[in-house]
Amino acid sequence: MKKILTGWPGWLLLFAAVASLLIISYQRSSKPLTADQRTQSIAERIACPVCDGESVAESRAPAARDIRADIAKYVNDGQLSDEQIITKIDDASVQDLRLTPNGSGIDLLVWFLPAVAFAGAVAGLTMAFLKWRRPIPDHGPTDDDREVVAAAMRNGDGETNDGFSDGR
Amino acid sequence: MLLATLNAQLGTSALIIGLTASIFGVCAQVIGVRRHDPKTIAQGTRFAFFVFGAAVMAFAVMERALITRDFSLSYVQKVGARTTPALYNVTAIWTSLEGSILLWLVILGGYTAAVAYRFRTRRTDPLVGWAMAVLYIISAFFFVLTLFPANPFKLAGSIKDGVGPNPLLQNHILVLFHPPMLYLGYVGMSVPFAFAIAALITGRVGEGWLMETRRWTLFAWGFLTIGILLGGWWSYEVLGWGGVWGWDPVENASFLPWLTGTAYIHSVMVQERRGMLRVWNLSLLVATFSLTILGTFLTRSGVLASVHSFSESGIGPYLLAFFGLVVFASLALIAWRGDRLRSPGSMDSPISREGAFLANNVIFGLFAFIILLGTVYPLLVEAIQNRKIVVGSPYFDQLGKPIGIALLFMMAIAPALPWRKASSEVLSKRLFWPAWGGVVAMAVALFVGADGITPIIAYGLAGFAAAAAIRQLVLASRRQGIRGFLGRANGGMIVHLGVILVAVGLVSSNSYSRQQTFDIKANSTVTFSGHTFTYTGIEKFDQAQRFGTKALISVDGHIYAPATTTYKSVGQTVPTPSVKTGLTEDIYLVLEDPKPASAADPIRLTVAIKPMIAWLWIGGLTMAFGTVLAAFPGKRRRRGTEPASAPIVERIPASPAEPAKPANPVPLEPVGADV
Structure with missing residues (x-):
């Protein structure tokens, strides 16, 4: 019974449970954000113009407070999307206030290079595995092998493949 | 010269002694090892204690100057003040650049002396000799920094009082612990780096040097971990x-060596076990050490703006040059030893x-x-287009989330995977x-x-990884009893549990925090997220160095007092949040401007509900505990065995009369071998 449970029926049940829980969480998360939550989420994407690397959401500076108030106003008006609000505030400032670089021009590189690095990492990993892979002899342990292992187990020095010698 | 104070003279003398001892140490080690002269090597090792003593002396003199308010020193003028409380006067030493380099030197001197003491019976071993030489070179560089571009003992025109440390650095006791812990981690990485370079120079690039530095790396990593978490808490x-x-540049600067250090702690096991990844492990150590230098450059030279960057100076070119030297020399050595770095092992299966x-x-x-x-x-864009941009949290969050998820997944399955093939x-x-x-x-x-899909996946993987770690601990303790919690594999599982707690804390607090700002009239109550907040009055305080206003807020019947504090010397006002900490959530109160003038005035209060923040600190403690357990040897020890790369070198005779013994391996200490 235990073998059946931990075999493919058990895994099938597990995947079904995971899928059901993910569907429930998706349904719950499709609720729209409240105005405060939306204001906070936009404020987290805009840099405080007078601070050292803080977002408008984090900073206590008066300039950040003013921008937070502007965001709240735009959100309450309900006319603009998040991206439009960020663009409006960014355009009104002489500085670049976006905490996420644009996906254009030289700023594109900050997105492109991680993608290249990821592709390189996957390719490198695959090549490493292919290079190192070697066929494992098909024959089982010899009597000599069994003797060596038994002696080691008797001496308390034995270890299995994952570091335990409990015979798992 | 007559005007120079005792502190300036003593401090500068200590730095000169330290620099001289470092240079003599390098020369003695290099000459001694090359000439196989044990007497010179013994002398060279002794310089480690001079280096440490000189650094301690310089540090103590600066503390004395701060405590006695010796305003003839420019550094005391910068961070000292007569009104600074005793505790923050002591910690003021590391609140700005020059003093923090002194702290770096003390810790580096300590590590150098500890290595000299730990390997005292093997000081004639060329591996140890070259490692000591590398540590002396690093010490010499930092003594040069403190003597020239970041000299804390420079004299300045006399003034009667200073401004004291940055207000943010005299507002919480964590300033006593966070920088020293972080530096113990940062600087501790110098030891494995020194042995890596020594291994490359001597050609003993096998597994022997890894065994020597295993615990040094582990403790440095543990300190770095605790330092980073204390920084978050602060x-x-x-x-x-x-x-x-x-995701501030200073935070990133500490996180980068942690990432490469963590990668090394894992991959080193592959080399010990299978003799693979030699170049990779060396590269990771070089990266970890050089990232500590690069991080210091980025955050201390003023090239990047950061809320944590409390100083700017002219040390940038020095640090950049040293960084370049470290990277160039290391890569050149790796290229030089390329033939010996070929892995003897091979990988049977990716599922292993x-x-x-x-x-x-x-x-x-x-x-x-x-x-x-x-x-x-931002530096690259500014250099190319003369345009300032900011890369902030949303960028790092967006790219970091899938990576965090992938790491949790690896943490879940890796403990169950056997070596070679599953x-x-x-x-x-x-x-x-x-x-x-x-x-x-x-x-x-x-x-x-x-x-939310992402948090739920993260919780699922966290539960998966936690169960995998607990499974391994249960199996180990069934077999070995209490010792089943010791050793790198089992202690490592406790570290994993700590990481999982930190991950759960971060996911919960980032995904489900709620925040609102209220204008509350006197004796009025507002409710938010199931809690009541009653404004019961204000309390003004006026101390020697600061004054401010506390708002008394009854949170579900218990009084909390968020405040705003103004530091008189600089006129800077900082918030002093009040936090009700709990296992399931924190209630975080911040008193906003405008400050109430009297108890009758309304206040503006920001209330934030932060779920499961406390688990970050509990997770950090668990990680520290696991690191200590991982440092103990597991049950099985490879008695009488030596690593594959046991040094096969000429042993240097103990005395000139004793002939050299070629091809006689230097005996290694027993190695605690765990999984």
């Missing part, structure tokens, strides 16, 4: 925005423990690359119940109200 308690991590470690290393490396890119990208039957058996642990975690999260 940020949470002091800055007033209620977060622990903002070593395959998982390799994949985890690639993920850590990718994460480090992304953080480094995002941190230095069969599907073994995997199915070992992963089945841990995977159900993940399902239970997802169900519990949904039951208590969690939503």
